[in-house]
Amino acid sequence: MKPDLSDQYILITGSGRGLGRHAALHLASCGAIIGVADIDAGNAEQVAGEITSNGGKAKAYSGDMSDRKAFMAVAADFAKLGGRIDAIINNAMLLRYSPVQDVDEDTLSAMLDIGIKALFWSAQAMLAHYDKKRGGCIINLASPVATRGFPNTSVYSTVKGAVTMFTKTMAAEFGPQNIRVNAVSPASVPTPGSLGLNSKEEYEKRAGWIPLRRNGTEEDNSNAIAFLLSKEASFVHGEIFNVDGGVSACN
Numbered sequence: 001m002k003p004d005l006s007d008q009y010i011l012i013t014g015s016g017r018g019l020g021r022h023a024a025l026h027l028a029s030c031g032a033i034i035g036v037a038d039i040d041a042g043n044a045e046q047v048a049g050e051i052t053s054n055g056g057k058a059k060a061y062s063g064d065m066s067d068r069k070a071f072m073a074v075a076a077d078f079a080k081l082g083g084r085i086d087a088i089i090n091n092a093m094l095l096r097y098s099p100v101q102d103v104d105e106d107t108l109s110a111m112l113d114i115g116i117k118a119l120f121w122s123a124q125a126m127l128a129h130y131d132k133k134r135g136g137c138i139i140n141l142a143s144p145v146a147t148r149g150f151p152n153t154s155v156y157s158t159v160k161g162a163v164t165m166f167t168k169t170m171a172a173e174f175g176p177q178n179i180r181v182n183a184v185s186p187a188s189v190p191t192p193g194s195l196g197l198n199s200k201e202e203y204e205k206r207a208g209w210i211p212l213r214r215n216g217t218e219e220d221n222s223n224a225i226a227f228l229l230s231k232e233a234s235f236v237h238g239e240i241f242n243v244d245g246g247v248s249a250c251n
Helices: 018-029 041-053 068-082 105-129 154-177 200-209 218-229
Strands: 009-013 033-038 057-062 087-090 136-141 179-186 240-243
Touching (some): 009 018, 009 068, 009 105, 018 033, 018 057, 033 041, 033 068, 041 057, 087 105, 105 136, 105 154, 136 154, 136 218, 154 179, 179 218, 218 240
Parallel strands (some): 009 033, 009 087, 033 057, 087 136, 136 179, 179 240
16 A cells, blocks of 8 residues: 655656655655656646646656756745745766766765765755654665675765665654655665666576565665655654665675
8 A cells, every 4th residue: 555645746867767756656656746856847838737737746857956046946846836845855876887986076976965965955955945843854875885885886985885874874864843854765776777887698697696686676676765755654763775686794
């Protein structure tokens, strides 16, 4: 049974494709009003259109969410729809794999900007637009690479390590202000975008060493996010919710 998220205004970054797109569609099906934010305007419009055609409510936004002015402008406009923002999901991320000696300055800056800077802007946006009585939620996207060493993931792992620590720090800081902060940590999920970076053979290999012996799915991730946004999770705070088939248990 899906949780009832009716009347929740939820802004999702990077929701034009992949895990973010699926989360937007899933949360909308639970009754939430979705702000579909993506750097690709066409993708954002497509997802928002799909939601509305299914009877849901959504508004598309395009912009670089690593830029504070862009993030705050999107948040301010979305907040006008219902007079508040109830949740922000920090999904947007640039993913590039390479040996550390091949990391170039432009790629490093881009990954750090969207992976880390945007977290701070989301926190500021939440403070500016949440209803103090209703409370708010921030959900970040973490990863098992934050605690395990994998070759060729130096930048991505660094970013996800920061996501984990930011989640815990904000939980301590925002709890007294009635804002819950958690992270969902999916493992290997072969989305269309990630299949452009890893082969099907690679995902078959990964499934072989994941304790549950399968890769994750977009549904796994969206279900976890929906739960954390629900009233059933009202006392879940500062959690790194591992949706990884047991990968994190095998550190």
